[in-house]
Amino acid sequence: MSSHREAPEISKDPVADSTDVYAFVSPDRPDSVTLISNYIPLQGPAGGPNFYEFGDDVRYEIHVDNDGDGRPDVSYQFRFETRLRDRDTFLYNTGPIRSLDSPNWNSRQFYTVTRAGHDEVRVLGSDLACPPCNIGPLSTPNYASLASAAVHDLPGGIRVFAGQRAEGFYVDLGSIFDLLDLRPLEQLHNQFGLNVFTKPAPGVNATAGVNVHSIAIQVPTSRLTRRGSHSADDQASVIGVWATASRQRVRLWDADHGENVNSGPFRQVSRLGNPLVNEVVIPLGRKDLWNSLPPSDDKRFVSHFAQPEVSALLPALYPGVFPNLAALVKSGAARADLEAILLTGIPAGIVPGFQNFTGPVLADMLRLNTAIPPSSKPNELGVIGGDLAGFPNGRRVFDDVVTVELRALAGATYPLVNKSFTPDAAVGAVTDGLTASSVPSGFLSTFPYLGVPYSGFDVPS
DSSP states (O other), X not given: OOSSSOSTTGGGOGGGOXXXXXXXXXXXXXXXXXXXXXXXXXXXXXXXXXXXXXXXXEEEEEEEESSSSSSOSEEEEEEEEEEESOTTOOXXXXXXXXXXXXXXXXXXXXXXXXXXXXXXXXXXXXXXXXXXXXXXXXTSTTXXXXXXXXXXXXXXXXXXXXXXXXXXXXOXXXXXXXXXXXXXXXXXXXXXXXXXXXXXOOXXXXXXXXXXEEEEEEEEGGGTSTTXXXXXXXXXXXXXXXXXXXXXXXXXXXXXXXXXXXXXXXXXXXXXXXXXXXXXXXXXXXXXXXXXXXXXXXXXXXXHHHSXXXXXXXXXXXXXXXXXXXXXXXXXXXXXXXXXXXXIOOOTTTBTTBOOOOOSOOOOOEEEETTSOOOSSOXXXXXXGTOTTSTTBSBOTTOOHHHHHHHHHTTTTGGGTOTTXXXXXXXXXXXXXXXXXXXXXXXXXXXXXBOOOOOSSSOOO
């Protein structure tokens, strides 16, 4: 998945597991940028009586680099507090929750948002209410209104939301982790290239019907870039975005009070920028280390981007179908295209009319050119689909990042750096067979953009 259960240690700590990061120019407020980070993967909507919530002992952060050094220039920190109305009931709610201050809602969460920069730490908002989880039509009637009430407007044109959302990342996990047995290419796999595209099978969205917890913040663009707004060809218009989760170094169990006690400085336990990087690029033995480091240290991992394992696997798993990719892998040539897409941004002159270059520092960040306006006709394949407002120019909630990255790994983008290379004919058919329409909840046209979470009572089958 994009970054769900992607490393051994964080898979044991889902409340701190950052699953997806999004960064895009807000389509309904194009003078602002929306930043979203999701946590707590694969939530079964019926998972009570202890329904999902953010960790009170976790520091969640969304970081912005605006000078290309792979280190944060602006960070938005979120800390949560759970409050119980009645400790003597097992129930999450004792009746219908019709408002955020409903006396029937027993286990509530509130949060504080802090902006941290080089020379300031400033609280932007405190005691902000999260919405409840979507329990069902009796417990949480008119859930969309409850969630809308949890969108908070802060001074300076900032808007925030933190709470449960429908999972918007779509992926055929069953096929991808079955040795890349992509359903649209099943005949290709079984017949080794003969009569391959006659009856492609559709993908199966493994995340349909599950929820996540989202932290979303919408900020005026001028508060994120170095010197306000810029033109699209100006490198200063590009920001790098990633998210982290941190825990204090020491956790002790207080047997007298039946609770954990945390102390010491915070240390990073989860990190996410571009989708699928720690999932399928970083090897198993280095994933936990990668999660603990800042993007500025990613030069330590550059060999895995230059010689990605998936690119070598495709010719082996589909014999005779990717001969050009096989020759490229055998040559040992570094994949400069992947390094540009994922580690430096794409310099001007490579893709006509586009750049999201942050400089020579190798750092895994979503890179967003904030001067490129939202598309009037979005294409979920983003830049490779001719839509310069989409991935890898940041990432929108509906972008098909699985197909884009699989095709890049299969060689579709290598001609950007080596015009003599011809991608294999099968590259255009490489996909897990899903589109944004595979998300049952759909997406919202306004903040926070991810759909209403599925309820435990009527989750889609």
